[in-house]
Amino acid sequence: MHDITRRTLLxxxxxxxxxxxxxxxxxxxxxxxxxxGILNTILTPEPPILVLGINNQAPTQLAGGKIFQGLLEYxxxxxxxxxxxxxxxxxxxxxxxxxxxxENVTFHDGxxxxxxxxIFSIMKFHMELSPRARPIFSKIKEATAPDPHTVVLTLxxxxxxxxLMFDVTACAIVPKHIYxxxxxxxxxxxQKPIGSGPFQFVEWQRxxxxxxxxxxxxxxxxxxxxxxxxxxxxxxxxxxxxxxxTGQVQMTQANDIEPFDIPRFRAMPNLEVELKGWEYASxxxxxEINHRVKPLDDVRVxxxxxxxxxxxxxxxxxxxxxxxxxxxxxxxxxxxxxPSVAKLQAYNLDxxxxxxxxxxxxPDGNGVRFTIKHLALPYGEVWMRLAEYFRTSLRxxxxxxxLETTDAGAWAKRIGDWEYxxxxxxxxxxxxxxxxxERTYVSTNIKKVTFTNTGGYANPKIDAxxxxxxxxxxxxxxxxxxxxxxxxxxxxxxxxxxxxxQWPTVxxxxxxNVIRTAMGPNAGFxxxxxx
Amino acid sequence: xxxxxRAFARNKxxxxxxxILALVAITAAVxxxxxxxSPWDMQGAPFQPPGDPDAWLGxxxxxxxxxxxxxxxxxxxxxxxxxxxxxxxxxxVSLGAIAGYAGGLLDDAVMRFTEFFQTIxxxxxxxxxxxxxxxxxxxxxxxxxxxxxxxxxRVIRAEFxxxxxxxxxxxxxVLGRSRTAIVFRExxxxxxxxxxxxxxxxxxxxxxxxxxxxxxGLGDPNLMSWGFMIGAGRSVIRLAWWMSVFPGVAxxxxxxxxxxxxxxxxxxxxxxLARRR
Numbered sequence: 001m002h003d004i005t006r007r008t009l010l011x012x013x014x015x016x017x018x019x020x021x022x023x024x025x026x027x028x029x030x031x032x033x034x035x036x037g038i039l040n041t042i043l044t045p046e047p048p049i050l051v052l053g054i055n056n057q058a059p060t061q062l063a064g065g066k067i068f069q070g071l072l073e074y075x076x077x078x079x080x081x082x083x084x085x086x087x088x089x090x091x092x093x094x095x096x097x098x099x100x101x102x103e104n105v106t107f108h109d110g111x112x113x114x115x116x117x118x119i120f121s122i123m124k125f126h127m128e129l130s131p132r133a134r135p136i137f138s139k140i141k142e143a144t145a146p147d148p149h150t151v152v153l154t155l156x157x158x159x160x161x162x163x164l165m166f167d168v169t170a171c172a173i174v175p176k177h178i179y180x181x182x183x184x185x186x187x188x189x190x191q192k193p194i195g196s197g198p199f200q201f202v203e204w205q206r207x208x209x210x211x212x213x214x215x216x217x218x219x220x221x222x223x224x225x226x227x228x229x230x231x232x233x234x235x236x237x238x239x240x241x242x243x244x245x246t247g248q249v250q251m252t253q254a255n256d257i258e259p260f261d262i263p264r265f266r267a268m269p270n271l272e273v274e275l276k277g278w279e280y281a282s283x284x285x286x287x288e289i290n291h292r293v294k295p296l297d298d299v300r301v302x303x304x305x306x307x308x309x310x311x312x313x314x315x316x317x318x319x320x321x322x323x324x325x326x327x328x329x330x331x332x333x334x335x336x337x338x339p340s341v342a343k344l345q346a347y348n349l350d351x352x353x354x355x356x357x358x359x360x361x362x363p364d365g366n367g368v369r370f371t372i373k374h375l376a377l378p379y380g381e382v383w384m385r386l387a388e389y390f391r392t393s394l395r396x397x398x399x400x401x402x403l404e405t406t407d408a409g410a411w412a413k414r415i416g417d418w419e420y421x422x423x424x425x426x427x428x429x430x431x432x433x434x435x436x437x438e439r440t441y442v443s444t445n446i447k448k449v450t451f452t453n454t455g456g457y458a459n460p461k462i463d464a465x466x467x468x469x470x471x472x473x474x475x476x477x478x479x480x481x482x483x484x485x486x487x488x489x490x491x492x493x494x495x496x497x498x499x500x501x502q503w504p505t506v507x508x509x510x511x512x513n514v515i516r517t518a519m520g521p522n523a524g525f526x527x528x529x530x531x
Numbered sequence: 532x533x534x535x536x537r538a539f540a541r542n543k544x545x546x547x548x549x550x551i552l553a554l555v556a557i558t559a560a561v562x563x564x565x566x567x568x569s570p571w572d573m574q575g576a577p578f579q580p581p582g583d584p585d586a587w588l589g590x591x592x593x594x595x596x597x598x599x600x601x602x603x604x605x606x607x608x609x610x611x612x613x614x615x616x617x618x619x620x621x622x623x624v625s626l627g628a629i630a631g632y633a634g635g636l637l638d639d640a641v642m643r644f645t646e647f648f649q650t651i652x653x654x655x656x657x658x659x660x661x662x663x664x665x666x667x668x669x670x671x672x673x674x675x676x677x678x679x680x681x682x683x684x685r686v687i688r689a690e691f692x693x694x695x696x697x698x699x700x701x702x703x704x705v706l707g708r709s710r711t712a713i714v715f716r717e718x719x720x721x722x723x724x725x726x727x728x729x730x731x732x733x734x735x736x737x738x739x740x741x742x743x744x745x746x747x748g749l750g751d752p753n754l755m756s757w758g759f760m761i762g763a764g765r766s767v768i769r770l771a772w773w774m775s776v777f778p779g780v781a782x783x784x785x786x787x788x789x790x791x792x793x794x795x796x797x798x799x800x801x802x803x804l805a806r807r808r
Contacts, residue, residue: 237766238766258766260592260766260767260770264769317577317592317593317594318592318593376752381763381766384748384752384763385592385593385763387752388571388593388752389593391571392569392571392572392573392593395569395571395572402753403752403753404665404752405665405666405748405749405752406665407662
């Protein structure tokens with residue numbers, strides 16, 4: 001076994017020297033790509049549909065990312081990289097974006113992908129379907145196609161994070177000839193999605209597996225290297241771990257494997273555990289505070305709670321070291337994160353008690369200062385442990401926490417209806433604070449909808465700073481505003497940030513090129529191969 | 532009474548069961564003296580194996596003492612077992628007595644109603660009830676009581692049917708005693724022995740039901756219970772077997788003890804067996 005591995009590795013090295021690099025970005029691979037092989041992996045939970053835009057849940061992004069493509073991809077540092085757009089330029093007034101498209105791109109039904117499809121996808125498809133894209137794409141005043149391989153988008157005012165809206169998860173390019181003039185949501189072709197990605201849809205046995213095969217007409221020469229990707233649907237986490245351990249699947253991602261199983265897979269010599277690939281999503285978890293509930297509106301109380309939580313305990317003991325300790329409202333992999341000002345209250349129970357004393361909340365005969373409810377996040381066991389840890393930690397500083405449990409649907413409804421005192425939440429930042437951070441803190445976004453400013457935090461200064469950052473096309477101005485925002489929010493701590501989430505991608509070591517971009521396992525996998 | 536004790540003591544298993552049950556009860560009673568802290572408090576490093584002088588049954592994923600959890604869990608298990616059994620006895624005895632004593636249409640109506648409940652798998656019904664009323668001590672007790680009363684009704688009805696035709700009941704009727712007096716003073720005391728046996732088994736069943744609910748995450752999130760401990764330890768069983776094994780042993784012993792005691796009571800209260808002795 002070992003011998004074979006070594007031999008293949010050696011021959012691989014020899015081949016690299018001979019084979020010309022396909023794309024400079026890939027040259028880092030130390031082994032020449034090889035055609036063939038079927039990748040078995042897992043999809044959890046089973047998505048309702050595979051067309052990105054119609055559904056944007058995590059499993060749809062994972063499988064849809066292989067079938068569809070966006071104009072751009074992003075590097076780990078969130079710099080745009082070419083995908084369907086081979087180059088792009090921004091005018092001096094930062095209002096006009098010109099994308100040059102790759103030529104020879106065809107959809108899986110053989111139709112050519114042209115500028116018309118791109119404009120249709122942006123201006124019609126995602127504009128109608130995506131609540132995330134709509135407010136941003138509606139800034140586009142004019143979308144034109146001077147030639148079949150050029151798209152020019154003109155904005156009504158500069159919007160600096162605009163280029164972060166063009167990856168496959170935010171704006172997948174769909175075929176105009178199939179969707180134009182139909183009801184996008186009920187188009188029969190949704191059951192057999194047609195995209196331009198390296199893999200095309202073959203069959204989907206609900207509750208069992210989803211099979212994608214190599215698209216022979218894919219526009220990148222020699223790619224994709226794999227013959228097929230099979231996503232198995234395995235609802236039980238222990239069965240998933242077993243499938244990985246026995247080699248039935250060669251790869252798992254996202255929340256397939258529970259954190260407590262990761263140390264075991266790290267120790268297996270044939271597997272590799274990667275934590276990169278979540279820079280675009282950059283999810284931040286926090287204790288969700290409802291500012292309408294007294295005394296949680298008092299900044300000293302929130303600071304005390306923040307002081308009472310040992311974030312490294314949460315990271316190391318609950319998440320087994322997967323993720324990073326939060327340092328502020330902006331995740332360290334999101335743009336404009338400023339490490340010099342992002343500093344949270346350190347774990348210190350005495351300080352916490354002093355702050356509560358200062359707030360006039362003295363302990364009664366039983367040592368209880370006040371009682372609050374906590375609605376546990378029903379996303380699995382580790383979140384329940386977090387709720388229990390929260391209760392135990394707050395009891396130490398004299399705050400009694402009563403836990404409430406519910407199911408996922410009821411949780412989202414209660415958060416959206418503001419019917420909670422405290423809860424747990426984790427939210428994606430999409431690379432830029434204007435895209436993914438602003439929504440939680442500005443008073444204009446206090447709505448009865450999940451993932452808005454449901455906590456009801458309102459600070460005119462913060463509103464103004466986010467507005468400045470949104471409107472300015474100048475990254476220096478934006479950086480200044482975001483630095484100030486981080487400073488103020490770390491002090492005010494409107495939500496008690498806990499952890500920057502990461503999700504382990506576990507794959508066999510012989511599977512190469514798996515995590516190459518900030519899209520992580522949602523990328524197209526054209527470059528992935530078995531060595 | 533002493534004859535009863537002698538008859539009970541003749542069944543060795545029953546005595547062992549009674550001893551175990553007494554130990555569980557004592558554990559529950561002294562929990563707060565031996566472990567003068569909340570079972571949810573972190574007492575040490577997480578995943579400490581058993582044998583540690585501070586936590587001799589080990590600690591769980593948050594560093595909570597497993598031994599303290601079992602001691603406080605005994606309270607919850609016994610409390611839920613006793614209260615829910617009492618409630619289901621109340622429902623079952625009333626309905627059974629009405630059906631058995633009144634007979635006729637009323638009997639038919641009550642029995643069809645009972646059968647309706649018996650056709651639904653009890654654990655599934657309990658899950659549905661707890662899920663609807665959101666998990667709390669009250670909703671769990673209510674759910675267990677609602678799914679456990681039908682057997683009581685059937686037993687009591689059968690006893691009433693056979694007893695109400697006996698001479699002593701007819702004599703009481705002739706003497707002009709009121710119906711309530713006949714039901715409570717004459718018939719019910721004579722129907723008690725199967726009821727006591729049934730009740731002891733129902734406590735065991737209630738403890739199992741509560742553990743099952745907690746295992747599935749439908750327990751009261753503010754109460755430490757054995758089922759919750761197993762559910763929380765299940766996923767890390769490769770890493771920390773003690774988190775699920777010890778509470779499992781606690782459930783096993785308690786339920787076994789209740790079954791043994793129930794059997795002993797059945798033997799001791801059975802007049803046919805008593806005559807043979």
